[in-house]
Amino acid sequence: MxxxxxxxYTAEPPLASIRELMTPAQLDGLRAQISRALRTKEASDNxxxxxxxxxxxxxxxxxxxxxxxxxxxxxxxxxxxxxWLARHDFDADDxxxxxxxxxxxxxxxxxxxxxxxxxxxRFTQLREHxxxxxxxxxxxxxxxxxxxxxxxxxxxxxxxxxxxxxxLGPTDQSMLEQLERLAESSGIDLASAxxxxxxxxxxxxQSMLDDPETLAGDNSSEVLVPAGWSLAKLSEHALSADSxxxxxxxxxPSAPLGGIAGTAALTRRGAELLREGLTFxxxxxxxxxxxLASLVVDGNPRLTDLLVAxxxxxxxxxxxxxxVSTGELLLMWLERGxxxxxxxxxxxxxxxxxxxxxxxxxVMFGDTIEDSDQRLELIIxxxxxxxxxxxxxxx
Numbered sequence: 486m487x488x489x490x491x492x493x494y495t496a497e498p499p500l501a502s503i504r505e506l507m508t509p510a511q512l513d514g515l516r517a518q519i520s521r522a523l524r525t526k527e528a529s530d531n532x533x534x535x536x537x538x539x540x541x542x543x544x545x546x547x548x549x550x551x552x553x554x555x556x557x558x559x560x561x562x563x564x565x566x567x568x569w570l571a572r573h574d575f576d577a578d579d580x581x582x583x584x585x586x587x588x589x590x591x592x593x594x595x596x597x598x599x600x601x602x603x604x605x606x607r608f609t610q611l612r613e614h615x616x617x618x619x620x621x622x623x624x625x626x627x628x629x630x631x632x633x634x635x636x637x638x639x640x641x642x643x644x645x646x647x648x649x650x651x652x653l654g655p656t657d658q659s660m661l662e663q664l665e666r667l668a669e670s671s672g673i674d675l676a677s678a679x680x681x682x683x684x685x686x687x688x689x690x691q692s693m694l695d696d697p698e699t700l701a702g703d704n705s706s707e708v709l710v711p712a713g714w715s716l717a718k719l720s721e722h723a724l725s726a727d728s729x730x731x732x733x734x735x736x737x738p739s740a741p742l743g744g745i746a747g748t749a750a751l752t753r754r755g756a757e758l759l760r761e762g763l764t765f766x767x768x769x770x771x772x773x774x775x776x777l778a779s780l781v782v783d784g785n786p787r788l789t790d791l792l793v794a795x796x797x798x799x800x801x802x803x804x805x806x807x808x809v810s811t812g813e814l815l816l817m818w819l820e821r822g823x824x825x826x827x828x829x830x831x832x833x834x835x836x837x838x839x840x841x842x843x844x845x846x847x848v849m850f851g852d853t854i855e856d857s858d859q860r861l862e863l864i865i866x867x868x869x870x871x872x873x874x875x876x877x878x879x880x
Contacts, residue, residue, distance in 0.1 A: 506599050514594065514597060515542065515595065516538055518590050518594035518597070519594055520534070522590035523583065523586060523587055523590070531569070536562065537563065537566050545615075545618055555618060556618060556621030556624075556625060563628075564625060564626070567626035567631075567633065568632075570630050571631075575630070580626065580627065581623075591615050592615065592616075632663070636667060639670075644670050645673075645701075648671055648673065648700060650704075652700070652702070652745055652746060653681070653707055654702070668742070675741065675742045677741070678711070678739045678740065679700070679710060679739065679742045680711075680738065681745060682708050682709070682719065682752075683755070684707070684732055685735060685759035685760045686733045688706055689706060689707065690722050690723060690732055693723075698714075706756075707749075707753075716770050716772075719770045720769050733770075734756070734770055735755040735756040735770075738752075738773055758776065763779065763869075763872050764779035764783075765872070781865070783869065789866070796862060797812075797870055800874075811846065812874060814839060815842075815846050819864050825839050826839070850863075
């Protein structure tokens, strides 16, 4: 069975001034006749259906009877009516019959609405355009019907899986529409708050992926969790069932589920920094907001490298161990703005050693170290360089 008939022709000559052929009362009669033909038990009070009828007629008139142009204007509405038909258990034959009735009613109503004001070849041409127009509308409705039937046929676990994959992956307009269908079919509100959890050390523990409150997609190193989950609850999941080792994860900021993709890139970058040793945190669950300084430092590696080259060239001649100890002292002094004696106590080194290092630092940087803008650049450069210097010492 052919579900949607092929077009009778490809040429679409304009039929200008169709509106002038009908009075407002005749136009209302045409709308009413088509609406009555489509009224079923399920559709007796369907506001969407009457909107589709009204806007489809208006688009046809506004586009001078061009079937393709008019159909493109109302395509999203037809996708919606196709979805509605699928949710009300219309099968393929029912959908075809729905549009057969619409076509028959449109032809009858057109003859009444136009009357004797258009006859002969021009009226035949108009009727043919209406037939082709209904075929286009049928196609668009079929798209919405078919993709909704696919979603409804999925097990709930598969719908949730597809939803998570769509939320965390690239999106376009068609994908956004798919999100809404998947969410509605899964009983999930896209306005509810969730957070992205990204593993820095391997796969997300299976217990978290399988939890009925979470949404897991194709990537096993990411999962969406309700924003209300506490750090303690997340930490319980972080202990892998397969070993005694904990999986370290970064918890992204909470956001409405429909806009959660905007937080994913930042959270992934935080996990990458931990994975590559560019920052350190001993906790199994690390809030992304606690990594903001590192994210700023490493957000633009090229810029950071320029700052390191600009300010830290004097450290190159030092031994790895001295480079780290001097850099740590300088960074703490810049960030905390406290006396050198107190820094020495906090670092657990003799005050004389700390003062000696600060004297060398002042020789290296001169007046630069007193300039507020230069101090900020120096802080960023040191935050970027120290993890690499520490790694060199540990090798």
